[in-house]
Amino acid sequence: xxxxxxxxxxxxxxxxxxxxxxxxxxxxxxxxxxxxxxxxxxxxxxxxxxxxxxxxxxxxxxxxxxxxxxxxxxxxxxxxxxxxxxxxxxxxxxxxxxxxxxxxxxxxxxxxxxxxxxxxxxxxxxxxxxxxxxxxxxxxxxxxxxxxxxxxxxxxxxxxxxxxxxxxxxxxxxxxxxxxxxxxxxxxxxxxxxxxxxxxxxxxxxxxxxxxxxxxxxxxxxxxxxxxxxxxxxxxxxxxxxxxxxxxxxxxxxxxxxxxxxxxxxxxxxxxxxxxxxxxxxxxxxxxxxxxxxxx
Numbered sequence: 001x002x003x004x005x006x007x008x009x010x011x012x013x014x015x016x017x018x019x020x021x022x023x024x025x026x027x028x029x030x031x032x033x034x035x036x037x038x039x040x041x042x043x044x045x046x047x048x049x050x051x052x053x054x055x056x057x058x059x060x061x062x063x064x065x066x067x068x069x070x071x072x073x074x075x076x077x078x079x080x081x082x083x084x085x086x087x088x089x090x091x092x093x094x095x096x097x098x099x100x101x102x103x104x105x106x107x108x109x110x111x112x113x114x115x116x117x118x119x120x121x122x123x124x125x126x127x128x129x130x131x132x133x134x135x136x137x138x139x140x141x142x143x144x145x146x147x148x149x150x151x152x153x154x155x156x157x158x159x160x161x162x163x164x165x166x167x168x169x170x171x172x173x174x175x176x177x178x179x180x181x182x183x184x185x186x187x188x189x190x191x192x193x194x195x196x197x198x199x200x201x202x203x204x205x206x207x208x209x210x211x212x213x214x215x216x217x218x219x220x221x222x223x224x225x226x227x228x229x230x231x232x233x234x235x236x237x238x239x240x241x242x243x244x245x246x247x248x249x250x251x252x253x254x255x256x257x258x259x260x261x262x263x264x265x266x267x268x269x270x271x272x273x274x275x276x277x278x279x280x281x282x283x284x285x286x287x288x289x290x291x292x293x294x295x296x
Contacts, residue, residue: 097279102155119287135291153295159285165271177238183262
């Protein structure tokens with residue numbers, strides 16, 4: 001039996017492992033001591049952690065998901081405690097909201113900040129799906145981040161809209177108006193509707209057929225002024241939009257205007273009274289009011 005002597009690399013003078021790839025020999029360098037110390041300390045720390053903290057999966061049938069550890073730490077319990085404390089704080093703020101008027105909320109800085117934070121959270125959960133993040137709106141859903149209002153844009157007006165909705169017929173106090181479907185119900189001829197489209201384009205300052213708009217003027221006076229007004233500037237008590245500006249809920253293209261006249265656009269907004277508590281509705285009113293700069 002012969003002794004096996006380790007092979008020494010001629011260049012580095014370090015013992016090799018005996019492995020070779022494409023003529024390159026692997027050196028058997030020892031691990032750095034600092035690395036070994038950290039590695040061993042990590043093992044010790046892991047053992048200590050498993051003893052004191054929840055770590056090891058529990059056996060089936062024990063009713064536990066893991067060992068509780070000597071310390072009895074529970075993230076679930078800590079989160080529940082934080083939520084309880086948060087609910088207490090919110091409850092105190094909500095109680096103040098209930099007793100304060102909307103104008104008082106806007107003049108009390110602390111209460112206003114609470115209402116804005118609470119309203120922003122409620123808006124994200126309940127309103128952003130339609131009105132977009134920050135109330136930026138979308139086609140068919142009004143923008144709330146401007147000063148253009150289809151209905152009442154005051155604090156109390158916004159609260160009324162939130163409470164009772166728009167065309168939410170289960171609520172007797174809902175905001176309600178109905179535009180006729182002039183084409184679908186045969187109230188106007190296709191030619192009259194085409195002329196009305198040009199009339200709206202011209203009145204809103206866009207390029208349109210002036211002759212067609214002239215033909216539509218008496219039709220507009222007979223069929224549309226009761227809601228939109230003789231000057232076509234709308235009527236917010238009826239939710240009738242201003243037709244002379246550049247704000248369009250359902251689109252500004254001729255085909256969009258034609259569709260509005262032909263089929264009508266009687267959109268629906270749910271009544272939030274009964275779905276949300278009074279404090280949340282107040283907070284939402286303050287938040288939405290702040291998005292548009294605050295109509296007095």
